[in-house]
Amino acid sequence: MPRSLYLLCVFFFSALTFSALANAESPVPPAARTDASVATFTLDFPASQPQRYSIRVPADGPAHYQSTGRISADSDDTDSFDFDFALSAETRSRIFALAAKAGYFQKDLDAHRKGLAFTGTKTLTYKDAHRAGESSYIYSSNIAVQELTSLFQNLSATLEFGHRLDYDHRYQKLALDQELKRMQETSDLVEVTAIQPILEQIIADQSVVNVARARAQRLLTAPGGR
16 A cells, blocks of 8 residues: 555544544533422412412522412502512422422422411422422421422512512612611521512612611621521
8 A cells, every 4th residue: 555545544533533532522412401390389378468479490590489369458450560589509409308308299288278278279399301280288298398498488489578668769868767676577588588689789879868778788797697
């Protein structure tokens, strides 16, 4: 074989080998690793405020909150609130761990106890690429479900505080201090950083009374929002 042809063959096979190794080491496309898991909590309680709300938590990406209620106790007009927010990795992991403990809500969660006060119809829903589950209950004896219910209700309370603070900041700034005081006195707030934007607006607004701005600062920086 002529030397020039021999060298050409060596170069050709070397190029093929390099290409094969490069393809073998290529990472798996990110789309192949996405987690489509979603957990949702809904509460229907016409006698409460809000009258209905839902919290949708995907395994990745922003969570979504939606609520509907009366504008005030003496009004029949309703107010709808839609809010996308960042959820901490710790709380997100806790939600999905509790969903797993509760069997992904594929069985009846209601304790079916007679004589219990009506505290609203709660619904937990779970869906991923392999399974789906949904169950409604008034009260559940399942410990994981009780923890989830408390977590979601506390999260709703925090987000509703943010909703009212945003309204007060826009239309009635003198009401901010009383609302912030009530928020400080509430013991079960979670994920206060979810309403960080409105708290920061209040802190930065020099037209808001100093005591209210100080309360907003403490809520934002103190452990547990205190």
